[in-house]
Amino acid sequence: MTLAAAELGRVRLHALRSQEAVVFLVSAVIFGVFALTLQRFLTPGNLSVLVFNMSLVGILGCGMAVVVIGRGVDLSMVSELAVVGACFVQLLANGLPMSAAIPIVVAVALLMGGVNGVVIAFFEVPALFATLASGLLFFGASRAFFLNSAVLYLPAKHAAFLALAGAKVFGVPLPALLFLGVVAVLHLLLTATTFGHLTYAQGDNFAAARNSGAPVRGMIVIQYMIAALTALLAGFVFTAASAAIDMQITHSTLIFDVVLVVVLGGVSLAGGRGGMLSVVAGALLIGILTNGMIILNVNTSVQGVIKGLVLVVAILLDRFLHPVDEETAKQGDTL
Amino acid sequence: MNVVSDVVRLKVRNASKVYGGVHAIRNIDVDIRAGEIFGLLGENGAGKSTLCKAIAGAVRLTSGQMWLDGKELNYARPADALADRIVMVYQESSLVPSMTVAQNVVLGQERLVNRLKTLYKTTQATLRALNFNVDPTALVSSLGTAQRQMVEIARAVHNDVRLIIFDEPTATLTPAEKRNFFRLLRSLRANGVSVIYISHALEETLTIADRVMVLRDGEPIVTGDASGFTRETIIRHMVGRTINDTYYATQLNSRDRFQQMRKGEKKLPVVLRVENLRMGGMVRSMSFSVRAGEVTGIAGLIGAGRTEAAKVVSGVLKRDMTNGGRVLLEGRPVRYRTPEQAVADGIVYVTEDRKLDGFFETMAPYRNIHIGWLAKARRLWSPATGRDAARVANPWVERMNVRMLDPRSRLVELSGGNQQKVVIAKSLCQKPKIVFFDEPTRGVDVGSITEIHDFIRSLASDGIAVVVISSYLPEILSISDRVLVARQGQIVEEFPVHEASQDKIMNAAVA
Amino acid sequence: MRNRKVCSVVALACLMAGLASLPASADSKLKSSDELYNSYTSATKGKRIAWVPQALGLPLTDGWTKEMKGEASDLGMELIVRDPNWSTAAMTQAVTALIAEKPDVLVVHNPNVQLLARQLKQAQDAGIYVVQLNMVSNQKTDAFVGGDWKNLARGMAEDIVKTCGKDSGKSGKVAIIQGELTSDVSILEMEGAKEVFSQHPEIKIVSDQAAMWDPNKAREITAAVLQQNPDLCAILGHWGPMTMGAGQAVKAAGLSDKVSTYSTGENPQMICDAVKDGILTKYWSVDNEKQGRDAMLTIKYLLQMKQPPGTFKLAAYSPFEVITRDNAGDGLCWR
Numbered sequence A: 001m002t003l004a005a006a007e008l009g010r011v012r013l014h015a016l017r018s019q020e021a022v023v024f025l026v027s028a029v030i031f032g033v034f035a036l037t038l039q040r041f042l043t044p045g046n047l048s049v050l051v052f053n054m055s056l057v058g059i060l061g062c063g064m065a066v067v068v069i070g071r072g073v074d075l076s077m078v079s080e081l082a083v084v085g086a087c088f089v090q091l092l093a094n095g096l097p098m099s100a101a102i103p104i105v106v107a108v109a110l111l112m113g114g115v116n117g118v119v120i121a122f123f124e125v126p127a128l129f130a131t132l133a134s135g136l137l138f139f140g141a142s143r144a145f146f147l148n149s150a151v152l153y154l155p156a157k158h159a160a161f162l163a164l165a166g167a168k169v170f171g172v173p174l175p176a177l178l179f180l181g182v183v184a185v186l187h188l189l190l191t192a193t194t195f196g197h198l199t200y201a202q203g204d205n206f207a208a209a210r211n212s213g214a215p216v217r218g219m220i221v222i223q224y225m226i227a228a229l230t231a232l233l234a235g236f237v238f239t240a241a242s243a244a245i246d247m248q249i250t251h252s253t254l255i256f257d258v259v260l261v262v263v264l265g266g267v268s269l270a271g272g273r274g275g276m277l278s279v280v281a282g283a284l285l286i287g288i289l290t291n292g293m294i295i296l297n298v299n300t301s302v303q304g305v306i307k308g309l310v311l312v313v314a315i316l317l318d319r320f321l322h323p324v325d326e327e328t329a330k331q332g333d334t335l
Numbered sequence B: 001m002n003v004v005s006d007v008v009r010l011k012v013r014n015a016s017k018v019y020g021g022v023h024a025i026r027n028i029d030v031d032i033r034a035g036e037i038f039g040l041l042g043e044n045g046a047g048k049s050t051l052c053k054a055i056a057g058a059v060r061l062t063s064g065q066m067w068l069d070g071k072e073l074n075y076a077r078p079a080d081a082l083a084d085r086i087v088m089v090y091q092e093s094s095l096v097p098s099m100t101v102a103q104n105v106v107l108g109q110e111r112l113v114n115r116l117k118t119l120y121k122t123t124q125a126t127l128r129a130l131n132f133n134v135d136p137t138a139l140v141s142s143l144g145t146a147q148r149q150m151v152e153i154a155r156a157v158h159n160d161v162r163l164i165i166f167d168e169p170t171a172t173l174t175p176a177e178k179r180n181f182f183r184l185l186r187s188l189r190a191n192g193v194s195v196i197y198i199s200h201a202l203e204e205t206l207t208i209a210d211r212v213m214v215l216r217d218g219e220p221i222v223t224g225d226a227s228g229f230t231r232e233t234i235i236r237h238m239v240g241r242t243i244n245d246t247y248y249a250t251q252l253n254s255r256d257r258f259q260q261m262r263k264g265e266k267k268l269p270v271v272l273r274v275e276n277l278r279m280g281g282m283v284r285s286m287s288f289s290v291r292a293g294e295v296t297g298i299a300g301l302i303g304a305g306r307t308e309a310a311k312v313v314s315g316v317l318k319r320d321m322t323n324g325g326r327v328l329l330e331g332r333p334v335r336y337r338t339p340e341q342a343v344a345d346g347i348v349y350v351t352e353d354r355k356l357d358g359f360f361e362t363m364a365p366y367r368n369i370h371i372g373w374l375a376k377a378r379r380l381w382s383p384a385t386g387r388d389a390a391r392v393a394n395p396w397v398e399r400m401n402v403r404m405l406d407p408r409s410r411l412v413e414l415s416g417g418n419q420q421k422v423v424i425a426k427s428l429c430q431k432p433k434i435v436f437f438d439e440p441t442r443g444v445d446v447g448s449i450t451e452i453h454d455f456i457r458s459l460a461s462d463g464i465a466v467v468v469i470s471s472y473l474p475e476i477l478s479i480s481d482r483v484l485v486a487r488q489g490q491i492v493e494e495f496p497v498h499e500a501s502q503d504k505i506m507n508a509a510v511a
Numbered sequence C: 001m002r003n004r005k006v007c008s009v010v011a012l013a014c015l016m017a018g019l020a021s022l023p024a025s026a027d028s029k030l031k032s033s034d035e036l037y038n039s040y041t042s043a044t045k046g047k048r049i050a051w052v053p054q055a056l057g058l059p060l061t062d063g064w065t066k067e068m069k070g071e072a073s074d075l076g077m078e079l080i081v082r083d084p085n086w087s088t089a090a091m092t093q094a095v096t097a098l099i100a101e102k103p104d105v106l107v108v109h110n111p112n113v114q115l116l117a118r119q120l121k122q123a124q125d126a127g128i129y130v131v132q133l134n135m136v137s138n139q140k141t142d143a144f145v146g147g148d149w150k151n152l153a154r155g156m157a158e159d160i161v162k163t164c165g166k167d168s169g170k171s172g173k174v175a176i177i178q179g180e181l182t183s184d185v186s187i188l189e190m191e192g193a194k195e196v197f198s199q200h201p202e203i204k205i206v207s208d209q210a211a212m213w214d215p216n217k218a219r220e221i222t223a224a225v226l227q228q229n230p231d232l233c234a235i236l237g238h239w240g241p242m243t244m245g246a247g248q249a250v251k252a253a254g255l256s257d258k259v260s261t262y263s264t265g266e267n268p269q270m271i272c273d274a275v276k277d278g279i280l281t282k283y284w285s286v287d288n289e290k291q292g293r294d295a296m297l298t299i300k301y302l303l304q305m306k307q308p309p310g311t312f313k314l315a316a317y318s319p320f321e322v323i324t325r326d327n328a329g330d331g332l333c334w335r
């Protein structure tokens, strides 16, 4: 009864992807409803705003998904975004050329991801606490030792950088293409490399992956570095979009949106489940909903309530699609 | 021999469960009487667990009906079954590791306020009635597999039940614990409780059960009084043909094997030497050596430190920082901080608790095996696809004869015995030099036990050093070349297999 | 505008009246100017002022801090600064801890009307003068120094009516971007603006959302709203740095010369730059450095009056300027 090799060609790596399929479907339905009921929803202009707005959360979601699949979580991502964004602007303001500033902030991002990874993998601090604390640490350290202010404005001579957010390729905003690029790269990484397979294994059953000899500690460090790199990319987009970076973003609900998008699409916090397509599905649904609600002028707190409800529905849906089998239920406490 | 009432407690008619278009069980009719022990037998994947999970409300039947004391059952959740006082002890542990033993025992039926003191007292009473030596205030995560199993049993009998289902409960118990457990079963029966008892230990089942049913490929083959069957007839019903029961054959041949070995080869080289190993309170100055091309059996009671010693050697656990002793791999002292280094050096540990730290439940069997291969290869950035996984794993799936309804099923959807085969294959595809098998045939059916034993023997003849930790003495005797006996964290005896016997081993183990 | 200046004169007059009505004390019999000077320095020297902003690192709070610190050190006073970094919990804790330390004066920058109400009362009961900056609590204390938000909003709304209302040839469509629905500033500014708009039915509020003081959210909302209402006439924002995000969206949509962006807020240089660049059209600016000085002046008065805390309820509403492209280069912003 083994699998014939030919048959295998068609076998999807992760057979159980029903949640993201459902989320895609729901997105399509809501999209249809908005398209029919809202006058200017279906204009190229609005659609490009929609994909633009969803790509920021989407890029962060990709990094978060890698970590969550490995059964971690990175709550410091928004801090990382703010820190690299602010350092970048500060370096430019200090007169450094772009070509020098970029490698420096890449190094800063890798350093922050590395700190997260080392604390979690080697000192075995639970990811939730480690990243909650490290977010504050990154923010505080950068403010204390480097940044002049919590709000930094891109120097006018670097206006060309704004193209990162403003440019369009065949009518598609550049950030949306970046999002797709990140999805493609990380999808490949997760599904077609040893690192990816072992990350799923690590998230599914950490002890088993460790006992099998997988280099789990090193992998955790790499996973958090990947998350930090997506935060860096999002930080660039962010800075380019407002020509400024305001570190108050670390106190916004952005991290909630990122987790929402990831979990919604079926990347379970229990680890080992879901993938990049889940992130796309989640980002689409939230993007469409948010856009529609702004058009309908739904007030911000109600928007929050609706997003919260969507998350609850997603969790219930998950329960319904993957009923908890008494015997197979994973009882270990997550995170 | 005993008075079993004729009152039908549980009536099952036409029960079928279909997974992905294939029947896991098909048209099962069965009557379980009040106050009887009902043995359920069959090969790995025959559908025993599936049938019982349906009864206990953990899975829903595709078609068919069930009645409990005349009332039709339609459970959506195990909690519903519990309310009707039906309890199941699962094959794989379902305890919450972060809670204490007592909290686990009352899990699912907590009152709003559980007074801790009374909680511990009642749990203590239950455990003592069973003669299980487990501390109710201990965290489950600190327990070994066998003790966890005891907690599971205690949890089930703690409830005042009408029907209780045990899926492979004795696999990890020592003979003494087993005797207590059987006494418990009999007293349950005397109180009018119905017991469904699943086991691969055929003789045991025939002794304890009043009636038995044999399933094959999801269908009921025979049902009848236990006294009407023998081991041979059961096996014939299980597999559908007569097989010569090589299990005992191997055991009887051990002496011949030893002599053969003596003749064929010179002194086998020692590849691993463990000297005065210490770890916490569990391993206290343990010393032994392992030779290539030989199966070293380690017998002993639960808690003798065998598992821990194996885990230390293979890097899963760390030995004491000071005075921890030495581990010499081919004469070279090694101290592994992670299993990664041990695996790279060719030392693997095949776990006793596959669900806890053995398999990846969301992945298909072939991918589970592939993970072992990838972890050993350690080239993080090289490409690896599903096709690669199949190429690496399929020969192993065939060689281990892993059976499942659909090759793409997730590992949790395999029957217990087949999960075990996958876990073994996952480690063996790493081409180890030294293998520690911890209870390698737990939950495996008679036929497959023989297969796995043959397999372990063939590893040794290929020159691999094999260590088998087992609480089941016939197993130790049938596959080992050399038998070590562990007691309280030390190796206290060593026998060549032809000098070993169950009595000698037990004497050394408990002395 | 004259109106506002009158108001602050009135506030000052009240303060004077307060002083005049003091019961005669030893100090009122001062003879020489040396004595006057000595009574001034003895009232202030060595006094401890505790200052708890919502967060440091913002132009707003940094401006205040700079002024207060400078003057305090000149007078030999000690300024204790606590940075709760946007965390309301940390802020409450900091205030509670400071009460125990018994400074002479407590200056707070309240995020909303409820948060510190109890602590402020406790502080006064413990013999500490309490000065509130910029946002007033439900608990009125010895002094309030800050903007007159309702009137500022009224001024913006009147200007918007002029720009977008009858006979302007514009659509009359206005989008409002609030800070936070429960903050004092947003509540007052909404009241002020609604007061004016309600008398002008030709003004249509097409969107009214809270961006949680976040420029990026403001940008997202504005981008979507502009798609929906390309003929939008004006945006009314509650805080400069946040509204700059909206301005970026307007600019990205190429509508800078059609859509006017209004906001209130403090006056760091970047605001004047933004007005010059057309990111903001008109800005009702409150000089926060001067506010810092006002705060210090109030503190000095309180200390010299030597009355137990809670005796007075003083107020100093800040004067304001309207910054437009024409006067943006005239040094209305501080560097």
Ligand SMILES: Nc1ncnc2c1ncn2[C@@H]1O[C@H](COP(=O)(O)OP(=O)(O)OP(=O)(O)O)[C@@H](O)[C@H]1O
Pocket: B019, B020, B023, B024, B042, B043, B044, B045, B046, B047, B048, B049, B050, B051, B091, B403, B404, B405, B409, B412, B413, B414, B415, B416, B417, B418, B443, B445
């Ligand atoms: N959730 C599931 N999804 C798909 N197939 C399943 C599922 N659960 C069980 N099966 C399949 O149903 C068949 C019967 O499994 P079951 O667990 O009942 O066997 P068993 O008799 O208990 O075997 P064992 O002795 O190995 O425990 C197996 O082939 C198994 O792969």
Ligand SMILES: [Mg+2]
Pocket: B048, B049, B050, B091, B167, B415, B416, B417
């Ligand atoms: Mg089973």
